[in-house]
Amino acid sequence: MSYVIRILPRAGRELNRLTPQVFGEVAISIAGLGEDPRPHGSRKLVGRDGWRIRVGRYRVIYEIDDAQRFVTILHVGHRKDIYR
Numbered sequence: 001m002s003y004v005i006r007i008l009p010r011a012g013r014e015l016n017r018l019t020p021q022v023f024g025e026v027a028i029s030i031a032g033l034g035e036d037p038r039p040h041g042s043r044k045l046v047g048r049d050g051w052r053i054r055v056g057r058y059r060v061i062y063e064i065d066d067a068q069r070f071v072t073i074l075h076v077g078h079r080k081d082i083y084r
Helices: 009-016 022-034
Strands: 006-007 051-055 058-064 071-077
Touching: 006 009, 009 022, 009 071, 022 051, 022 058, 022 071, 051 071
Parallel strands: 006 071
Antiparallel strands: 051 058, 058 071
């Protein structure tokens, strides 16, 4: 059973700022979260709620609601900026 992906407005704006090539890679990774919200390489964040996946030099920060079967995308950004 798959999960519904929700993208917060802030994360949507961050996605729109990406170059077309990076946007495509990140979009494919986000779509994959619908089938497997904890893919190989994903990590639980320490010090804050959420999970992260790596897409090259970019990171996608998200939360998983197993009861409602939602994956909520919180932030998308370059690794040097995303954890601030």
